Amino acid sequence: MIQITFTYRCVQCGSTDIVRNGHNRCGQAQYHCHACGAYRVLPPAPFQSAPLRTLKETVLRAYKERASLRGLARVFNVCRQRIARWIVEKVRHLPPLRQTLAPAQPDDVLELDEMWTFVGRKANKRWLWTVMCRRTRQILAFAIGDHTQKTCQRLWARVPDAYRRCHSYSDFWKAYQALPHTTHQCVGKETGQTAHMERWYNTLRQRVGRVVRKTLSFSKSEAFHNMVVKWFIAEYNLDHVGPTGPSLTN
Numbered sequence: 001m002i003q004i005t006f007t008y009r010c011v012q013c014g015s016t017d018i019v020r021n022g023h024n025r026c027g028q029a030q031y032h033c034h035a036c037g038a039y040r041v042l043p044p045a046p047f048q049s050a051p052l053r054t055l056k057e058t059v060l061r062a063y064k065e066r067a068s069l070r071g072l073a074r075v076f077n078v079c080r081q082r083i084a085r086w087i088v089e090k091v092r093h094l095p096p097l098r099q100t101l102a103p104a105q106p107d108d109v110l111e112l113d114e115m116w117t118f119v120g121r122k123a124n125k126r127w128l129w130t131v132m133c134r135r136t137r138q139i140l141a142f143a144i145g146d147h148t149q150k151t152c153q154r155l156w157a158r159v160p161d162a163y164r165r166c167h168s169y170s171d172f173w174k175a176y177q178a179l180p181h182t183t184h185q186c187v188g189k190e191t192g193q194t195a196h197m198e199r200w201y202n203t204l205r206q207r208v209g210r211v212v213r214k215t216l217s218f219s220k221s222e223a224f225h226n227m228v229v230k231w232f233i234a235e236y237n238l239d240h241v242g243p244t245g246p247s248l249t250n
């Protein structure tokens with residue numbers, strides 16, 4: 001038999017003279033320290049001696065594997081509101097999307113598509129519009145809004161100039177008809193010209209719980225919804241910068 005004995009210490013003063021002290025309003029186990037008088041949440045054993053940063057990074061990593069806030073709160077014994085604060089902080093420190101992009105090349109091909117997600121209830125649809133560079137697989141721009149030309153235009157305006165001159169493909173949805181006819185072409189799904197963009201939505205749905213169609217971990221807040229999508233896209237781009245690195249001038 002292998003047995004591991006673990007001694008909890010007070011996070012405030014390091015004393016081992018601590019006793020259980022019920023649960024807080026979020027249902028997390030608490031302790032009371034006899035040495036310094038602190039009342040704190042009891043961190044899960046593996047993270048007891050680790051710095052808070054380690055717990056935070058682990059929780060944020062797990063969140064991007066389709067875990068829900070409530071699920072994470074249960075597993076890591078961290079209050080849901082606190083995890084939400086960590087996410088807000090994380091997204092605030094992300095670079096602007098343009099800075100995550102590799103420089104454009106004249107023969108680059110862009111793929112445009114849109115997918116529906118919802119906030120609060122199924123009827124409250126929020127379309128996610130995206131443009132992908134086929135060569136680097138980076139998401140050049142995204143817009144979240146309704147299914148009309150307005151959101152499509154907003155998306156197009158966010159594409160960096162150098163990429164906007166490239167050839168692009170989308171399906172026949174009427175909102176795309178307003179894009180420049182010289183470089184943009186509407187094609188059927190069967191041509192495979194937007195296949196990479198469509199495939200990326202599967203990746204997104206696989207990783208981000210709140211965009212899965214049949215789920216309970218949907219977004220309750222618009223701002224949070226947009227934030228999580230931005231977070232996923234920025235980090236996805238940084239994983240796909242390629243040999244030339246991100247362009248900071250674009």
Ligand SMILES: [Zn+2]
Nearest residue numbers: 010013033036
């Ligand atoms: Zn203490």
